[in-house]
Structures are given as structure tokens and as C-alpha cells.
Amino acid sequence: MIPDDLRPPYRFIAFDVETANRNAHSICQVGLACVDDWGQIDTFSLLVDPAEPFSDFNTQLHGIDAKACRDAPQFPEVIAALAPLMARQPIVQHSSFDQRAVAAACGWHGLEVPDLHWVDSVTIARRAWPEFKGNGGHGLGHLKQALSLQFQHHDAGEDARAAAQVVLCAEEKTGHSFVEILAKQGAKPPREWHSATAYYEPFE
Template structure:
């Protein structure tokens, strides 16, 4: 299920999900972009059978339907395979929907939520490009144009890679690591940092 060439731990992994319908737990695709210490990205995506109906709206967004996921694993098998990889480094999401979806899917299937360390690349983008507030915003759609990113929106693998690129671009612009960009004044030093919600400002 997971590509055999991966070499964790990474500096961070960007993560994205697509859902079958309006229910956050109805994950039908996940994408991961694994970023090493040199900024190289190992990118892959996996289909998931949500065992739920697909809405026409969601299928029109991402192109995935029941036939597409007919032979895909369901969420319990997927998260059992991914959690050991994901737990080894911070997990970047662009907005907090992806974390909510994983937690909702775990709850729906009666599973414990894996102890993952989530980081929000929207917050990183806001701090790197404050001039975008009220001037296009910090969503992937605008950042794609503003930062000249090349990706296909609403594909989990592509969106995960885009979130990783946002972090790398923010680091290049500010001259600071994403840890330093996120750290509040008075927080632990980046050398001893482990990502927890206490280190971040509330999501707006």
C-alpha cells in the first residue's frame, strides 16, 4: 500500500484528503508529500473505499466515484498502514479539515485517533505573506497563482504536494524554518520543539 522507496523520518509530511460526500468521515482519497532535509518531495496518493454514497457535487470536484474505489481498502486498513509513517514527523495540512476528517473517520469506525502532530500551512502562509489578507487570501487557489505553483486542485496527492511547496516557499521567503515561523514568542526553542496545539495561535 505504501511505496517501498520511502525513507522516514522526514522533516515533515504534507497530507490531504478528499471525501465522498459532505460527511467529514467519508474519506475517499488521501495524499502525502514527504519532504526530506534537502527539500526533496516523495509524493503519493491512495484511494479509499468510504463505504458510503458519493455525492454528485463531490464527484464533480475530484472525479472519484464508487467505481473508482471498488477495490480500494477501507479507512481502518488505510490508517493502520499510514499511522506508523505519519507519527514520525509533523503532518502539514492546509486548513484543518484534514485533521477533522481523520478524527471523524476514526470515530465513525470506532478507532483510536493516532497521536499525530498537526501543523497548519495556512497559518504559515499568513505569517509569510500577510499582504495576501484581503488581497486573494491564503487558500491554495490563490497561492497557486501568487507563488506560481503547478498542481491539479482537488486531487489529494496534488494538494498535499502544493501544501508542502507552500511551506518550502514560506521558508525561502522568510529565511526561517516552518518551526520558527510558527513558534510564539517565549515558546520552546526549535531545537527541542515537538508540535502541539499550544505552540500555535488559534485558527481564524
């Protein structure tokens, strides 16, 4: 289920989900973009059987339907495989929906929610590009255009990679690690993690 060529631990992992319908627990695809200390991104995605009907609206949005997920594993199997990898470093999400979806799916299936440290790349983007407020905003759609990112929106793997690229671009623009950016913003910084970010100068 998890690619054999991954090289953990990573500096952070960006994570994204797609859902089958309006229910947050109806996860039908997960995507991970694993970023190492040199900025290389290892991306993969998995289809998930949501065991729920697909809405026409969601299928039109991401192109995934019941037929595509017919032989896919259900969420309990997927999260059991991913949680050990995800728990080793901060998990970047673009907005809070992905964290809420994982929590909702765990609750729906009667599972304990994994102890993960979530980081919001929207907060990081707001710190790096305050000029986008009221001028396109900090959603992936506008950031794709403003930062010249190349990805297919509403594919979990592609969106995860885009969120990872947003963090890397923000670090390049500010000259600081995302941990320092969050600390400056007043957000809760990640716990102590494996990281090679000593080359960044602290904020004054």
C-alpha cells in the first residue's frame, strides 16, 4: 500500500483527501507529499472505498466514482498503514478540512484518532504573502497562479504536492523555516522533529 521507495523520516508530509459526498468521513482518496531535508518531494496517492454513495457533484469535481474504488481498501486499513509514517513528522494540510475528515472517518469507523501534529499551510502562506489578502486570497487555486505551481486541482496526490510546494516557496521567500514562520505568526509550532533547518536565521 505504501511505496517501497520512500525514505523516511521526512522534514514534513503534506496530506490531502477527497471525499465521495458532502460527509467529511466519506474519504475516497488520500494523497501524501513527503518532503526531505533537501526539498525533494516523494508523492503518492491511494484510492479508498468510502462504503458510501458518491454524489454527482463530488465525482464531477475529482473524477472518482464507485467503480474506481470498487477494489480499494476501506479507511481503517488505509489509516492503519499510513499512521506510523505520518506520526514521524508534521503533517501539512491546506486549511483544516483534511484533519477534520480524518477525525470524522475515525469516528465513523469507531477508531481512535491518530496522534498527529497538523500544520496549516494557509497560515504559512498568509505570513509569506500578506499582499494576497483581499487580492486573490490564499487558496490553492490562486496560489497555483500566483506562484506558477503546476498541479491538477482536486486530485489528492496533486493537491498534497501543491501544499508542500507552498511551504517550500514560503520558506524561500521569507528565508525562514516553516516552524519559524508559524512561531512568528503566533501559531503553535510543531513539536521537536527530525529536521535539517539550521541554515535558517531566526526571526529578529
